[in-house]
Amino acid sequence: MKHLMSGNEATARGVYEAGIKVCSAYPGTPSTEILENLPQYGEDVYCEWAPNEKVGTEVAYGASVAGSRSLTTMKMVGLNVAADPLFTAAYMGVGGGYVIVTADDPSCHSSQNEQDNRHYARFAKVAMVEPSDPQECKDFVKLACEISEEFDTPVLYRTTTRVCHSKGLVEFGERTEVTPKPYARNTRKFICAPANAFQNHPLVEERLKKLEEYGCTRALENGLNKMELGDGKVGVVTAAISYQYAKEVFPEGTSFLKLGLTYPLPMDLIRDFASKVETLYVVEELEPFMENEMKAAGIPCSGKDKTGVMYELNTQLVRERMLGEKPNFKTVDDIAVAKRPPALCPGCPHRGFFYTLSKNKNYVVTGDIGCYTLGFAPPLNCMDVCICMGGGFSAGMGMAKSFEREGVTDKVVFGVVGDSTFFHSGMTGAAEILYNGGKMIPCVLDNRITGMTGHQENPGTGFTLMGKEAPMMNIEKIFEAYGYAPVLTVDPQDLKAMKETVDKAVAALNNGEHPAIVTRRPCLLIKRIKQPKAMCVVNADKCKSCKSCLKVGCPAISMENGKAFIDRTQCVGCTVCAQACPFDAIEMEEN
Amino acid sequence: MAKVKSALLVGVGGQGAILISKIMSNGFMKAGYDVKQSEVHGMAQRGGSVSTQVRWGEKVYGPVFGRGEADIMVALEKMEAVRYAEFLNPDTGVAVINDYAIKSTTIASGAEEYPEGCIEAMAKNFNTIAIPASDIAIQLGNAKCMNVVLFGAMCDSLGCPEIDWEQIVAETVPEKVRELNLKAFRAGREAAAKAK
Structure with missing residues (x-):
């Protein structure tokens, strides 16, 4: 079967x-x-x-x-x-x-x-x-x-x-x-x-x-490498997914040398294959990895000049670039299709953190890889640099040191990592900031899971991959053990508490202390955590159409007929928009 | 059976395109076809535009095809149909579209507008079947079965009359939602027959 x-x-x-x-x-x-x-x-x-x-x-x-x-x-x-x-x-x-x-x-x-x-x-x-x-x-x-x-x-x-x-x-x-x-x-x-x-x-x-x-x-x-001989005119050396595209596209009679062991390349085998065909092509995605090695070994071949060094291939691209067959397709040009970028989900705990920081244009935010990278996107526009996991702390350190040397005094740097990336490589950056006197505030956005990759456990979640309970590492205690103080924990969905925490941390930093912030609220998509469900609705009589609620960047909110409107199929009742509304026009509906 | 056929499923992350591809693959496997199916995970799941490809035939090599190569395109959201239109074979391809709009964040924030006339523009250029799959699903009592309504609408355009798709749907969906999904399937198939 x-x-x-x-x-x-x-x-x-x-x-x-x-x-x-x-x-x-x-x-x-x-x-x-x-x-x-x-x-x-x-x-x-x-x-x-x-x-x-x-x-x-x-x-x-x-x-x-x-x-x-x-x-x-x-x-x-x-x-x-x-x-x-x-x-x-x-x-x-x-x-x-x-x-x-x-x-x-x-x-x-x-x-x-x-x-x-x-x-x-x-x-x-x-x-x-x-x-x-x-x-x-x-x-x-x-x-x-x-x-x-x-x-x-x-x-x-x-x-x-x-x-x-x-x-x-x-x-x-x-x-x-x-x-x-x-x-x-x-x-x-x-x-x-x-x-x-x-x-x-x-x-x-x-x-x-x-x-x-x-x-x-x-x-x-044993089938790792495979030679399929055809009529001897055209031969293709290929591997991995490119083999599937080439095999489908090249006409019958084409010879293939399909490699499963691609390093080191079996150069004598390739030479033997080359001698059996009139024209030798190499079909591979990205770099001319095989082609360059073959050319260096004195085997005449080509392919990369046609397939290109960027982006993935598919059947149509191999057909067009290798065989010169133009695709037959139509685009619908009279319709202006809007962009549909990914966004923080409705009810995402990261929203309150970025919304709060977005209110002060002197806040510089250095992030890392995770759902919260989306904090950079409009309308939050709340991230300055994101390079790699753990990089939020250390890149922030470099920016803070540069600001000091360049005489920039009005900026406050917030380094951002997630709970999973804190354990991945954020902890070394946290040591760096304290050890070398970084004037910045490290923040861990703890949503209790490794989110972007689809919910994997990590040392902070209390469970292992095999489903067993595990010691739950405490991020605040780790900060404290390093010597950070004050270490401030906050529910990012409570905008008032979130703002107070940020203000407190900035005051501590200006006072020569070493503050750190941990925002904690579980991702709504974690299955084992039951979260109360509710709904936010706009009271159209109170709505003054000021669009303040749009600034939280929630996919569930838009303007309809001049008033704010909340999509009932998407809203989870997190109330961040309600807290952002200056006229109390967004109300809770329990269910 | 010799020629490989290709389907493109497009929509918005979370709409349930994966179940459609699962039903299709199960049916083709049972009928003895070789099947390949391709999707992209990760960033795309956060409310972004998503696409899945399904290919079937005697022997399928490439899991991913390109512009002009889809025999059928199923759009779970109508603006997405326009976005991916270039993948559809302009001469023989069929577009099956859910007449339903989901605003993107750029539209919700007012930076862009949702375009008018998506379905009309598709129908002008391609053999198009548009049905209100989301409305039908809501009438059936569960907005989520929109995907199966849409599958019902597309199944007769797959060109595999030997496959009993209703039976395949029954086997593929979980037991507790079987009746609902069978109703959804039949309603979609009927709506498509009328829309043709």
């Missing part, structure tokens, strides 16, 4: 079947559903949310050193955080099979850049496996474990949004139980002391040669 599964669901199934026993990861689109789909396999696979990608990578590596097959997952920018352990694990090698999933996001659907993480494989000199559909997502996990163990290398398992989130039919296999050798200490291998690193580097170079040979021979037998 075949199952319709996304690439991520299939990868999770692959983890189970490969006999992997330890998985640790930090959520990030488009990788998140791999770990989310592991608890269904019960005690066979231990899985957890780590505080960040570096920790997840290290936990999985430790499990590998101890002998278990292990895996970590992350979105592509997560590997920037985890690069440190990756590059050294690459030198030391593994115990049990060790797989690092990096889920790239061409076209930046949910990401802050479009980096092509295939470069990490070459940079760290590790093997890279790229599945192209859900069946391969499942099957290749086991092959990746085998490669990792045989060649003593971490394996980078690179997917992209369309591989992760596209569903296709998958046939299941049985779980392989893997019993590791009894653990024995091996300091020569696993201590990254300079003398050992010096000795390990030649092993790394040797390993790449062996992997390349494997790619030319046994990888053809």
Whole structure:
């Protein structure tokens, strides 16, 4: 029987079947559903949310050193955080099979850049496996474990949004139980002391040669690499999702060399394939990763000049760019379609915080990655810079120091992180601010969950990925332990209390103290927390059409026939608009 | 069965396009087709514009198609139909549209206006079936079953008369809302037959 599964669901199934026993990861689109789909396999696979990608990578590596097959997952920018352990694990090698999933996001659907993480494989000199559909997502996990163990290398398992989130039919296999050798200490291998690193580097170079040979021979037998010969006119070297597009689009008779092991490239195999065709193309998304390597090896080929280095491909784009067939389509130009950007949900606890700060134009807000990044958007317009997770604290520190040096005295800097990103990498920034005397106010917007990626537990929520209760870390006590005072906790939905808290913190800062703010209210979408439901309605007689309520940026409020109007299907009765109304024209309706 | 067919489902995050794609995929799988389905998660869920693609045929390779390649487009919100119109095959494609407007935040805040005449403009350019799926769902007692009303309206345009879609709907939705969804399905199918 075949199952319709996304690439991520299939990868999770692959983890189970490969006999992997330890998985640790930090959520990030488009990788998140791999770990989310592991608890269904019960005690066979231990899985957890780590505080960040570096920790997840290290936990999985430790499990590998101890002998278990292990895996970590992350979105592509997560590997920037985890690069440190990756590059050294690459030198030391593994115990049990060790797989690092990096889920790239061409076209930046949910990401802050479009980096092509295939470069990490070459940079760290590790093997890279790229599945192209859900069946391969499942099957290749086991092959990746085998490669990792045989060649003593971490394996980078690179997917992209369309591989992760596209569903296709998958046939299941049985779980392989893997019993590791009894653990024995091996300091020569696993201590990254300079003398050992010096000795390990030649092993790394040797390993790449062996992997390349494997790619030319046994990888053809086990289905990782595949040669499909046609009439000998046109040949296409391709991998991952690009294979699916090329396979559909190129005419019958086209030859394909489809690679699943994409680093190191099997250059002899590619050379052999090139000799069998008249014209050789490379079809790949983003960077000319394969094409440049092939050209450097003296194999004439082309493709990137047509496919371009930006954004994801699809069937139509491959058809147009590679075969020159113009698409037949129509646009409806006489209608001006309005933008529909994402927004903070009705009832979002972050709204009150940003609404309050938006009232003072001298407040500078440095944010990080999460739902609250949307605080930048109109009409709140309440964020100055957002670079990466945890960056809200440290970028704010730099701005505050610059303002001091440049003689800017009227600005107050608020550094913003979420509860999950506080544990991810905000805590180091919090240490930085206090240690180096930053004149700014760190704020944690605690909504009791990792929100944007679809609700994952974190060290502050009191639960683990496997559904067990866990110690609930207290953010205020952490601030206090660092030496922050006063540490102010507030319900951001209470606009009066929110404003008093901000004023108090600013006064403390000007008084030479070290204030911190924690706003706390659970995200409305958390299923285990029952929240009272109510409705706000506009009393049209009292409404003076001043549009003050529109400034809270709630999707449920608009103007209808000159008066404020609240959409009953969207309102959850948070009352932030009612508190913002200067005429008490918005009233509660209990139900 | 040889030719791969493609459907594009568009709407606003949270409207329930995913259930439509699930019903479609279940039906195609049962009928022995290869199926691929693609959606985007993350930012798009926060009230943004969302799209899902479903493809079926003897063997489907690409999970994502491009401009001019959809055989059918289903819009759960009418302005979204216009936004994604370029994906529809202009000669043979069918647009099935919910005659219903959801304001975006830029419209709610007064920065932009909701455009007039979305459905008329679509009908001028494409073979279009527009039904008031949201109103029908509210009359049936639950605004949320709009997605199944719309599926009822589109199913006869999928070109798979061998599939008993009513049976597939019954198998796909949870038991406690089965009756409601079957009513929704039938009402949508009827409304589409009248609108043609």
